[in-house]
Amino acid sequence: MKAVIWQGTNKVGVETVPDPTILQATDMIVKVTATAICGSDLHLLDGYIPSMEKGDILGHEFMGEVVEIGPAVNNLKVGDRVVVPFNIACGVCDYCQRGFFSACDNTNPNHRMAEALYGAVSGGGLFGYSHLYGGYAGGQAQYVRVPFADMGGFKIESGLRDEQVLFLTDIFPTGYQAAENCNIIPGRDVVAVFGAGPVGQFAARSAQMLGAARVIVIDRVPERLALAEKAGTETVNYEQVDVQVALREMTGGRGPDHVIDAVGLEAHGHGPGALLDTAQQKLRLTFDRITALRWAIMSCAKGGTVSMPGVYGGLVNEMPMGAAFAKGLIFRMGQTHTHRYIRPLLERIEKGEIDPSFVISHRASLHDAPELYETFRDKKNGCIKVVLDPWGPPSAAD
């Protein structure tokens, strides 16, 4: 089959590799009908998430058709159309039982590595997201092995198109959880979203669904800000105005009640902090560039929430902890408990409350993945979200 392969830092290629096979009784094989490139895949491309190895199959946003099931799979059958959460959950451990699916105790075979880096007990495995997170082959491929199929296959029975339900695998629940973590008081709270990428777009719309009085989106890319404005949010272009001054004025001097950092470890931004981060990251003195997080903390109102769907990988320097303490901020972060959100959010899609395909800017064949990774990274050609057809002919890019 054809698959997108990590060939080293800044090197992604499409290769022919053996088809996946059932390895354990609870596995299934899914024939992928649609897959997407996630902003967090760019951290892998750029080499900022440790423990990638040459030959790894990328991709954690995918859906398709069940073509083979292991003998211990009970809830699915061959032919079912499924979306698959990007994280792998066992459904049995104490964390899964309580709905903390991304904290699953049992699905990371490389737990020792994660424990050495992050302490305590490792969280669950992820598809196509480094060996630290289990080393599972990803879904930017024609076929993918899905372990714990009964947990990982959510049937889609309505007539919705792939593009409308594909993002239930990650970015829609991720944006939704980020907004939910803010405990928004409807009609009262103002929410600022840093980063108007796909997760930021879903976070902003989710904050609206949860009743935020106002939603303000901060970015520097005009077409991304324009997309946020279409949903009725206010926007700030941080290259044109001082973010802190603008947010203060927009919120009557209080600051936003809650802030969402939908950027993560490769923030751009400017100012001395951003320059220092970039220099330190190039020299590997710090893992993570945190301009967005700094701005979020500094602008947040007293007693507010700093919600962080953006990915962080290691250590950060110059974190304004004093400001966070002085204002009594609440920090919420971590991988999304995707399994929790798929059914309720699918219902919202079915009711027509939201059509997640609004975020797609590029549709192409899997063959064009290497080029589109670069287009997406460099935000060229108005690129916001790329969806790949694993079965499409080469060079079908828009």
Add this chain to the structure above:
Amino acid sequence: MTTQTASATSFLQTAQGGHLQPTERVLVGVLGLGLALLGLGGGRARGLILGGAGLGLAAVALRGSNPLATALKIQQNEAGETLVSDAVTIGKAPDELYALWRPLERLPQIMSHLKDVQVLSETRSHWTVKGPLGNVSWDAEITADEPGRRLAWASLPGAGIENSGEVIFREAPGGRGTELVVRLKYKNPAGTAGAVIARIAGQEPSQQLRDDLMRFKREQELGFNPTTEGQTSGRNKSQTINEKIRNVS
């Protein structure tokens, strides 16, 4: 030797990083003083380097702690015994798990360093481990047996590797099953240096114990251990680093 209570601190409080054995201290001290003397006779640069290294080694000998072992987080007590302990929470009742550990002949299925345990009588058993230089065997006896709560054993005099161990089965708060604690104590035949070499070679018991406990937990909770071994990739047949680690230990 195996009269520790259930308190974790009493077990680990005796540990103070890596402890050099008396012979190791003498060797390191003599080497250090020798280098320092050579340093005195040489030119300025050579004197500084050799003298500094020599005095450093002498200080290590005086303090009696092996900085390398301490940096590698090897825990040893005053008597030079290596202490290894770890714990895991498993979603099953203490009685059920105790019942799986009590038949000692089944321990090799749980603890990967064990090759074989033969039960000789109600309290006595014969243990064999795979060592780097071949198998090592000894006789051991059960020193404590509190059904559903605790099991302890110790090697009998004359063992090649003097060692003891205990397993504690403690109910986890909030109906979360069992907190299973394993504590092992052994005298490395090759002293602190042996412990350091074993750690660097990836055969260190604390890593093995961690893997053993997680494997046991997953077998109990899922009935199997999730794996990626044998999955497709763009790597042909070469192993990933993690597969190599797993296959070594």
